[in-house]
Amino acid sequence: MPEFQELIRDAAPGAGDVRHRRWIYVPYDRLCDGTGPLAETTPGDAGIVMMEALAKAHRRPYHKRKLVLILASQRQFALEQAARGVKVAYLFTPGIFADGLQQAQQQYGFERLEMMEPAEREMRADVAEAAQRGIRINQVPDTTWLSTAADFERVYGKPAPGPVSRHYVMDRFYRFMREKTNTLMRGGQPLGGQFSFDTENRKSYRGTPRVPIRPTYAPDDITLEAIEQVERAFPDHFGNVGNWQLPMRKPDIDAAWAWTVEHLLPVFGPFEDAMYTPEPDMFHSRMSAFLNISRLLPAGVVGDVLDAAAKGLIPLASAEGFVRQILGWREFMRHIHRVTDGYRNIDVEQEPPRTAVSGEAATVLVQGITQHAEAPPRGATAASLAPQDDTGARPSALGAALPLPAAYWGVPSGLNCLDTVVRQVIDEGWSHHITRLMVLSNFATLCGYSPRELCDWFWIGYVDAYDWVVEPNVLGMSTFGDGGITATKPYVSGAAYINRMSDYCGRCQYNPKIALGRTPVPILRCTGAFLRSMKPC
Ligand SMILES: Cc1cc2nc3c(=O)[nH]c(=O)nc-3n(C[C@H](O)[C@H](O)[C@H](O)COP(=O)(O)OP(=O)(O)OC[C@H]3O[C@@H](n4cnc5c(N)ncnc54)[C@H](O)[C@@H]3O)c2cc1C
Ligand code: SF4
Numbered sequence: 061m062p063e064f065q066e067l068i069r070d071a072a073p074g075a076g077d078v079r080h081r082r083w084i085y086v087p088y089d090r091l092c093d094g095t096g097p098l099a100e101t102t103p104g105d106a107g108i109v110m111m112e113a114l115a116k117a118h119r120r121p122y123h124k125r126k127l128v129l130i131l132a133s134q135r136q137f138a139l140e141q142a143a144r145g146v147k148v149a150y151l152f153t154p155g156i157f158a159d160g161l162q163q164a165q166q167q168y169g170f171e172r173l174e175m176m177e178p179a180e181r182e183m184r185a186d187v188a189e190a191a192q193r194g195i196r197i198n199q200v201p202d203t204t205w206l207s208t209a210a211d212f213e214r215v216y217g218k219p220a221p222g223p224v225s226r227h228y229v230m231d232r233f234y235r236f237m238r239e240k241t242n243t244l245m246r247g248g249q250p251l252g253g254q255f256s257f258d259t260e261n262r263k264s265y266r267g268t269p270r271v272p273i274r275p276t277y278a279p280d281d282i283t284l285e286a287i288e289q290v291e292r293a294f295p296d297h298f299g300n301v302g303n304w305q306l307p308m309r310k311p312d313i314d315a316a317w318a319w320t321v322e323h324l325l326p327v328f329g330p331f332e333d334a335m336y337t338p339e340p341d342m343f344h345s346r347m348s349a350f351l352n353i354s355r356l357l358p359a360g361v362v363g364d365v366l367d368a369a370a371k372g373l374i375p376l377a378s379a380e381g382f383v384r385q386i387l388g389w390r391e392f393m394r395h396i397h398r399v400t401d402g403y404r405n406i407d408v409e410q411e412p413p414r415t416a417v418s419g420e421a422a423t424v425l426v427q428g429i430t431q432h433a434e435a436p437p438r439g440a441t442a443a444s445l446a447p448q449d450d451t452g453a454r455p456s457a458l459g460a461a462l463p464l465p466a467a468y469w470g471v472p473s474g475l476n477c478l479d480t481v482v483r484q485v486i487d488e489g490w491s492h493h494i495t496r497l498m499v500l501s502n503f504a505t506l507c508g509y510s511p512r513e514l515c516d517w518f519w520i521g522y523v524d525a526y527d528w529v530v531e532p533n534v535l536g537m538s539t540f541g542d543g544g545i546t547a548t549k550p551y552v553s554g555a556a557y558i559n560r561m562s563d564y565c566g567r568c569q570y571n572p573k574i575a576l577g578r579t580p581v582p583i584l585r586c587t588g589a590f591l592r593s594m595k596p597c
Contacts (some may be wrong), residue, residue: 063285064135068150071142073107078168081107081147085161085175085197087183088130089526091137092354093144095203096176103145109173110138111151111160116182120516123299124290125489126523132286132308133353139282140310158189165195176202179394179528181402185450204354205394206362206387207237212395224400225407227544231256233395234388243366243387244380256384257329257377264561265334271342272323275316276305283308298469298520299486306349313355320345321368329378333494335477335562340484344492345382348524351390358386393532396546402527403453403535408543411454411461411510452527454512455535457543458550460505464513468500476568477558478503489523497551498558501538505552511541 073081084097086108093099098106112134117127138148149168153160164170177199178184187197201208213219215236216228235255238244244251279287287301307316324343331343350356362383369379400406467473470486481495491500496518504514515534519525536546555572559565565572 064282068138068142068148071148073147073149073168077107077147078170081105083107083109083170083173085109085173087178088134089179089353090176091133092357094357097174097200107147108141109149109164110134111153111157113157113160114154115156120520121297123489123521124294124297124301125299127290127294128286128301129349129523132283133355135282136308157186158193161190161195162193172196172198174198174200176200181527204357205391206358207391219399223405223407224545228396230388230392233392234384237387243383252376257380260377261329261332261381263330263334265331265336269327271339275319277307277312279304280309299489313350317347317356321364325365325378325382326374329381332381333561335495337480337563342492352524352526362386394528396532396536397528402531403455403542406455406542406545408455408457411456411512452512455541456511458540460508460511462509464509464517468517474569477564480564485521489521497538498553502552505539505550511535511539514539
């Protein structure tokens with residue numbers, strides 16, 4: 061029997077446990093005992109149901125690293141809870157989570173389960189399906205969030221009936237949250253006299269100050285087993301899983317976070333937007349993957365940053381920059397997902413049927429991309445991107461609909477900025493915010509690639525991607541697919557921005573200063589051709 065199953069067997073409930081304990085379903089993205097029903101129950105009175113649903117992992121060719129992260133985190137959490145005295149019913153199902161819940165019901169006869177309202181729409185669909193099959197699940201508010209639906213309504217008012225067409229500006233919500241939580245405020249005024257120090261946080265980086273070397277964590281036995289199982293079961297999935305260095309045990313995650321607060325966040329602000337090949341992570345925390353599965357809680361993370369700032373260990377501009385990401389953007393995006401039902405309920409043009417790469421569109425694509433555009437690698441075809449039941453909303457306010465080229469799957473394009481970031485995603489399942497926004501998405505928007513295909517690519521490729529966060533970021537913020545519900549303008553730039561904020565251009569075969577001529581300068585040529593073919597919005 062595999063090692064994890066051997067270890068968790070002793071924590072399985074007996075008939076008395078089933079009758080006398082409070083039973084809580086813990087989905088893979090709410091792995092926490094610091095808030096919610098599990099926090100309210102003493103371990104000796106609590107039982108949790110957890111499961112691995114194979115169909116979920118097969119739904120898209122998810123990055124292998126993402127699958128390992130989720131499986132190993134779940135297993136670590138189950139063992140941690142067992143060590144606290146919580147009983148654990150851990151199930152494996154070839155189907156979806158609804159099948160696993162039904163299996164749990166049949167095997168143990170739970171009268172009722174409790175769970176925090178799922179963040180993920182796909183999980184909500186599974187739970188609804190389980191309820192239809194007669195499984196009683198009592199959903200309680202998800203207290204991992206820092207804001208509520210009522211907070212969002214207090215800022216923007218009650219949503220009008222029908223499809224959403226209004227523009228939400230994040231800044232208003234962020235100010236409200238700062239005031240409501242009295243964060244970085246004094247006497248009702250923002251510390252430092254302004255709510256945002258964003259304009260101070262746009263420095264480019266050329267090697268100083270040095271980025272401290274991050275602590276690395278060799279995989280423990282549970283993680284090694286998950287790596288081996290994922291390699292075996294999902295050989296065609298995207299990405300590499302070798303050279304594992306992420307913390308997976310809770311004490312290691314906490315230590316990595318404490319190290320981040322001490323060594324990275326003091327310098328986070330000024331270089332937030334910088335891109336530099338020898339330091340692909342810059343001063344970013346890399347904590348999103350842990351936040352999104354609740355191995356770290358937003359309240360704790362923000363609290364630690366505020367404590368460090370109060371002690372003078374993190375300058376105000378850096379602390380504010382970080383807090384804005386969590387208290388502002390992260391919460392805002394989740395509400396955008398909620399009020400638009402994952403952009404299914406918006407009044408914006410949907411993407412037309414796929415157009416072939418031909419004519420003028422083809423000429424704007426770089427040769428290296430065009431020749432591979434119709435042949436993405438195995439396990440990553442456009443068809444395999446589409447889940448069988450719900451392919452997701454396809455808003456495309458700018459009329460973009462070209463297929464995503466194979467450069468995003470690792471076929472070199474010759475564009476150094478694109479190739480460098482894609483390489484990092486293949487190896488690590490992560491890259492920082494500006495590379496996502498101003499390289500991967502910028503290029504896609506300029507070239508007119510389908511926002512939906514780009515979004516699915518991010519969803520597959522990034523260890524921190526889930527529908528509630530990846531869709532607003534890609535279909536909304538970065539590609540303007542939603543026509544401005546989430547962001548005031550499309551985030552696009554020419555090569556000059558990339559040249560200023562990164563060292564990519566100096567290492568590229570193209571010249572960022574030449575817009576037209578015999579030498580193809582892809583981003584700028586793409587811009588011109590795409591803009592010519594773009595419909596007025
Ligand atoms: C095109 C695109 C796609 C993105 N897809 C995702 C995604 O799938 N999952 C995801 O968690 N973030 C996504 N983001 C937001 C952001 O890029 C990542 O949260 C961040 O890069 C994660 O790295 P970090 O933990 O080092 O973040 P830091 O730079 O250290 O920031 C701290 C935290 O703030 C939060 N945060 C910052 N910006 C955002 C944002 N725009 N939306 C939500 N949370 C935010 C994250 O939890 C992050 O961990 C995306 C951004 C863009 C432009
Ligand atoms: S020259 Fe153009 S393609 Fe090359 S790295 Fe710079 S922006 Fe990217």
